[in-house]
Amino acid sequence: MADLTSDFAGIKSPNPFWLASAPPTDKEYNVRRAFEAGWGGVVWKTLGSEGPPVVNVNGPRYGAVYGADRRLLGLNNIELITDRPLEVNLREIKAVKRDYPDRAMVVSIMVPCEEEAWRAILPMVEETGADGIELNFGCPHGMSERGMGSAVGQVPEYIEMVTRWCKQFTRMPVIVKLTPNITDIRKPAEAAAKGGADAVSLINTINSITSVDLDTLSPEPSIDGKGSHGGYCGPAVKPIALSMVSEIARAPETAHMPISGIGGITTWRDAAEFLVLGAGNVQICTAAMTYGFRIVEEMKAGLRSWMDEKGYDSVAAVSGRAVPNVTDWQYLNLNYVTKARISQADCIQCGRCYAACEDTSHQAIAMSPDRVFTVIDEECVACNLCVNVCPVENCITMEEMPVGAIDPRSGDRVDDAYANWTTHPNNPAALKAAE
Amino acid sequence: MSNTPMTPGVVPQRLSRTDYADGFSDMHPPLDAHEALVAADRCYFCYDAPCVTACPTAIDIPLFIRQIQTGKPGDAAKTIFDQNILGGMCARVCPTETLCEEACVRETAEGKPVEIGRLQRFATDTALVTGVHPYQRAEPTGFRVGIVGAGPAGLACAHRLAMKGHDVTIYDARPKPGGLNEYGIAAYKTVGDFAMAEVDWLMEIGGITLVSDTALGRDVTLTELRDDFDAVFLGVGLGGVNALRAPGEDFPYVQDAVDFIADLRQAEDKAQVPVGRNVVVIGGGMTAVDAAVQSRLLGAETVTIVYRRGRDRMGASPYEQDHATRHGVRIVTGAQPLRVIGTDTAEAVEFAYTEETPEGLRPSAQTFQIAADQVFKAIGQTLAAAPEDLTLDGAKIAVTGMGRTSAAGVWAGGDCASGGDDLTVTAVAEGRDAAEDIHVTLIGASEIAAE
Ligand SMILES: Cc1cc2nc3c(=O)[nH]c(=O)nc-3n(C[C@H](O)[C@H](O)[C@H](O)COP(=O)(O)OP(=O)(O)OC[C@H]3O[C@@H](n4cnc5c(N)ncnc54)[C@H](O)[C@@H]3O)c2cc1C
Ligand SMILES: Cc1cc2nc3c(=O)[nH]c(=O)nc-3n(C[C@H](O)[C@H](O)[C@H](O)COP(=O)(O)O)c2cc1C
Numbered sequence: 001m002a003d004l005t006s007d008f009a010g011i012k013s014p015n016p017f018w019l020a021s022a023p024p025t026d027k028e029y030n031v032r033r034a035f036e037a038g039w040g041g042v043v044w045k046t047l048g049s050e051g052p053p054v055v056n057v058n059g060p061r062y063g064a065v066y067g068a069d070r071r072l073l074g075l076n077n078i079e080l081i082t083d084r085p086l087e088v089n090l091r092e093i094k095a096v097k098r099d100y101p102d103r104a105m106v107v108s109i110m111v112p113c114e115e116e117a118w119r120a121i122l123p124m125v126e127e128t129g130a131d132g133i134e135l136n137f138g139c140p141h142g143m144s145e146r147g148m149g150s151a152v153g154q155v156p157e158y159i160e161m162v163t164r165w166c167k168q169f170t171r172m173p174v175i176v177k178l179t180p181n182i183t184d185i186r187k188p189a190e191a192a193a194k195g196g197a198d199a200v201s202l203i204n205t206i207n208s209i210t211s212v213d214l215d216t217l218s219p220e221p222s223i224d225g226k227g228s229h230g231g232y233c234g235p236a237v238k239p240i241a242l243s244m245v246s247e248i249a250r251a252p253e254t255a256h257m258p259i260s261g262i263g264g265i266t267t268w269r270d271a272a273e274f275l276v277l278g279a280g281n282v283q284i285c286t287a288a289m290t291y292g293f294r295i296v297e298e299m300k301a302g303l304r305s306w307m308d309e310k311g312y313d314s315v316a317a318v319s320g321r322a323v324p325n326v327t328d329w330q331y332l333n334l335n336y337v338t339k340a341r342i343s344q345a346d347c348i349q350c351g352r353c354y355a356a357c358e359d360t361s362h363q364a365i366a367m368s369p370d371r372v373f374t375v376i377d378e379e380c381v382a383c384n385l386c387v388n389v390c391p392v393e394n395c396i397t398m399e400e401m402p403v404g405a406i407d408p409r410s411g412d413r414v415d416d417a418y419a420n421w422t423t424h425p426n427n428p429a430a431l432k433a434a435e
Numbered sequence: 436m437s438n439t440p441m442t443p444g445v446v447p448q449r450l451s452r453t454d455y456a457d458g459f460s461d462m463h464p465p466l467d468a469h470e471a472l473v474a475a476d477r478c479y480f481c482y483d484a485p486c487v488t489a490c491p492t493a494i495d496i497p498l499f500i501r502q503i504q505t506g507k508p509g510d511a512a513k514t515i516f517d518q519n520i521l522g523g524m525c526a527r528v529c530p531t532e533t534l535c536e537e538a539c540v541r542e543t544a545e546g547k548p549v550e551i552g553r554l555q556r557f558a559t560d561t562a563l564v565t566g567v568h569p570y571q572r573a574e575p576t577g578f579r580v581g582i583v584g585a586g587p588a589g590l591a592c593a594h595r596l597a598m599k600g601h602d603v604t605i606y607d608a609r610p611k612p613g614g615l616n617e618y619g620i621a622a623y624k625t626v627g628d629f630a631m632a633e634v635d636w637l638m639e640i641g642g643i644t645l646v647s648d649t650a651l652g653r654d655v656t657l658t659e660l661r662d663d664f665d666a667v668f669l670g671v672g673l674g675g676v677n678a679l680r681a682p683g684e685d686f687p688y689v690q691d692a693v694d695f696i697a698d699l700r701q702a703e704d705k706a707q708v709p710v711g712r713n714v715v716v717i718g719g720g721m722t723a724v725d726a727a728v729q730s731r732l733l734g735a736e737t738v739t740i741v742y743r744r745g746r747d748r749m750g751a752s753p754y755e756q757d758h759a760t761r762h763g764v765r766i767v768t769g770a771q772p773l774r775v776i777g778t779d780t781a782e783a784v785e786f787a788y789t790e791e792t793p794e795g796l797r798p799s800a801q802t803f804q805i806a807a808d809q810v811f812k813a814i815g816q817t818l819a820a821a822p823e824d825l826t827l828d829g830a831k832i833a834v835t836g837m838g839r840t841s842a843a844g845v846w847a848g849g850d851c852a853s854g855g856d857d858l859t860v861t862a863v864a865e866g867r868d869a870a871e872d873i874h875v876t877l878i879g880a881s882e883i884a885a886e
């Protein structure tokens with residue numbers, strides 16, 4: 001049976017599923033119950049400096065985006081870092097770590113961008129017996145207005161500087177948590193690497209307004225008629241996070257760094273996708289906040305049985321396996337030709353593929369008077385939209401055309417040679433190279 | 436409770452108060468707002484949706500469901516009323532399992548269609564409680580249209596004509612408008628005074644005058660109407676009832692099912708409606724099922740529907756047959772009545788099993804009896820009297836196109852006219868379409884006259 005134990009930047013845990021730094025990890029009671037439920041580790045809710053703690057709003061903190069059946073697809077929050085006194089958090093961290101020595105206990109920290117502030121807090125955290133620290137350079141609301149969180153994460157030089165201080169003042173592994181609110185995720189990751197970080201984790205939440213109350217005209221969540229942008233997370237952000245993780249995993253400057261994958265992970269499948277795209281472990285917040293701690297059961301069992309089916313014996317064997325398959329658009333094989341195929345046996349005749357292709361795409365689906373839908377190969381560009389809008393799984397599929405066949409759309413023979421844009425005659429750059 | 440289901444004869448009060456209240460409560464209770472959202476989420480917004488094709492009034496179902504999804508049930512109601520002004524009643528009485536919901540692609544996919552009927556009710560109920568009538572009359576045209584019959588066909592026709600600015604007068608033989616909405620539909624399908632309330636709401640458009648207790652053929656003639664009005668629409672339904680032509684038909688409590696149903700609908704207190712201990716219903720359609728089920732709900736001990744052919748030939752859909760059997764009604768098929776047995780009152784009905792022969796259905800020599808102190812005849816309704824000189828198609832008024840009869844200036848629709856199923860929704864569609872045709876004809880004629 002596949003082994004789920006994980007060694008992430010030297011931090012060991014019985015499985016690669018950690019709870020991300022957020023409300024689920026904001027106190028002893030929660031974390032003990034999470035460990036009882038089987039989570040491999042936690043990143044404790046971000047701690048601030050000693051002294052009076054920050055205060056949160058006293059109205060609603062969350063906004064939501066729903067799918068069918070009110071399924072929570074996206075959550076946004078305007079919560080700050082922990083609003084409980086530092087010494088209380090430290091005492092609890094120590095007690096929990098003592099009782100669960102096999103679980104990963106990582107402590108998230110956000111203090112002002114001053115050397116003294118970091119020098120002061122790190123020994124206190126180390127004293128708890130925690131396994132590592134995570135630098136919160138990602139919080140996009142509230143804390144960033146005070147020059148912390150994403151305000152630091154958006155400036156690679158600051159990331160490098162603070163990371164260096166941390167490596168200097170503590171022997172604990174340092175994980176740098178990145179904000180997605182930037183244009184090129186590789187730059188902050190590179191800065192973390194330069195500063196000596198042991199790992200990066202991403203993504204933190206995305207600047208967002210989930211909705212506006214059309215009666216009061218206040219953005220949600222509404223605090224006395226006004227709203228502030230919050231941080232977006234949950235299933236909706238997964239594609240953004242996956243792409244960012246893969247970019248770091250395949251950039252030569254950062255490829256060596258362990259990545260803790262975060263963002264929208266809800267099932268074992270999401271977790272496996274992060275792992276194969278380069279993550280060494282994963283962190284989860286919204287899914288736990290939506291369904292409770294018990295989801296880790298499904299995640300562990302699902303990941304393990306998938307690994308067994310594929311013959312991967314360890315998490316390390318899975319990590320990064322799909323990275324070589326992430327490439328630039330220009331290297332995609334233009335001689336790979338597919339056509340949409342509609343299974344008449346599975347078709348329920350809703351006609352959504354027809355509406356999509358006819359109204360907005362390539363007029364490549366024919367509809368008979370008795371509602372039989374068929375693909376017109378002469379028109380089909382294989383865009384996949386019909387597959388995406390079809391409500392029945394596997395009813396419409398993309399079938400590869402065999403080598404030697406004539407593509408009825410282009411009239412060209414399907415070539416078995418690989419050919420991409422860099423050598424395509426329509427590419428002005430390619431022509432120049434040939435001259 | 437002075438009587439029990441076992442009390443012999445035809446008597447009232449066989450059950451407790453709560454039994455009556457439960458039995459005659461809403462058959463498909465309304466969806467609450469949350470249930471409606473969950474149900475609406477299942478709609479796929481199909482292209483050229485099959486449900487719309489299956490609806491005789493062609494309501495834009497995906498659109499109205501999307502409007503419910505987006506928190507606008509009032510807009511959804513408007514979408515429904517645009518096609519079907521009696522969308523509220525249709526939401527309650529349509530056999531959706533053979534119409535829109537049968538065509539729903541999720542019926543194909545999972546055997547569980549989107550609950551279109553109940554969603555339609557949710558939307559229309561929301562609109563009706565506001566009490567605001569959503570349409571305004573166009574500028575008066577000066578044309579006057581006479582309508583006979585205030586059933587679904589006549590009402591739909593009247594409303595559409597009023598919208599177009601014509602003046603409408605409806606004559607109805609009965610004291611109350613609504614036709615079978617008021618006097619026919621099973622009580623548990625339309626509880627409370629919904630039928631009446633819906634008619635009142637419909638009339639708010641203005642320009643419609645209702646003349647009750649006035650029958651064509653008795654109080655007014657078609658010739659007079661054709662003289663008085665610019666156009667005439669006949670929506671008289673099927674007032675006549677087929678006779679059994681069996682000895683014993685004259686015993687008391689050997690009755691037309693439709694009369695029993697009408698009395699039941701009008702009864703303020705269902706406990707006061709007498710019903711037999713053993714009830715036999717002869718027929719195989721919706722009327723037979725409604726009479727049988729409601730007899731059980733009134734406390735009859737045994738109720739048997741006897742139909743002369745097989746189950747597959749019954750007018751009542753499999754869903755309705757199940758509805759009957761679920762209520763403890765026994766369905767006997769392949770038998771026809773020979774005579775009602777009894778001395779002063781009915782005691783039993785004698786039946787013969789039937790045989791298919793080249794000459795048609797024949798009684799065989801094998802007979803049997805079923806005890807009965809009340810017998811309902813539900814073997815089909817007919818046109819009561821063919822209005823003067825109109826060409827018939829079989830037993831109905833022949834119509835072509837959008838309800839044109841053989842007489843110029845006379846349209847017909849609903850159950851009395853040829854074509855289409857005998858359903859409330861079909862009557863609405865035909866009334867509405869005839870109104871459109873009348874409008875085009877009147878306006879067209881006046882434009883030509885003006886030139
Ligand atoms: C017992 C029963 C149950 C039914 N259940 C359902 C159901 O659940 N769902 C469904 O879709 N359909 C049902 N139907 C069928 C449905 O009720 C009819 O198809 C529909 O009412 C037809 O509408 P209409 O306007 O053509 O006629 P009607 O509703 O019959 O209306 C005709 C009107 O004309 C009036 N009238 C008749 N003759 C004259 C005259 N000479 N002068 C003046 N006025 C006259 C009558 O008083 C009546 O008001 C049922 C029918 C019956 C009998
Ligand atoms: C209410 C809430 C509070 C959060 N607080 C913190 C925090 O204090 N520190 C931090 O690093 N991330 C914080 N996050 C971000 C999460 O740790 C995580 O990066 C993000 O939610 C994406 O993961 P998910 O899609 O699984 O939720 C918070 C998220 C939420 C929803």
Ligand code: SF4
Nearest residue numbers: 357380381383384386
């Ligand atoms: S793949 Fe795209 S172009 Fe081809 S049939 Fe489907 S929607 Fe149309």
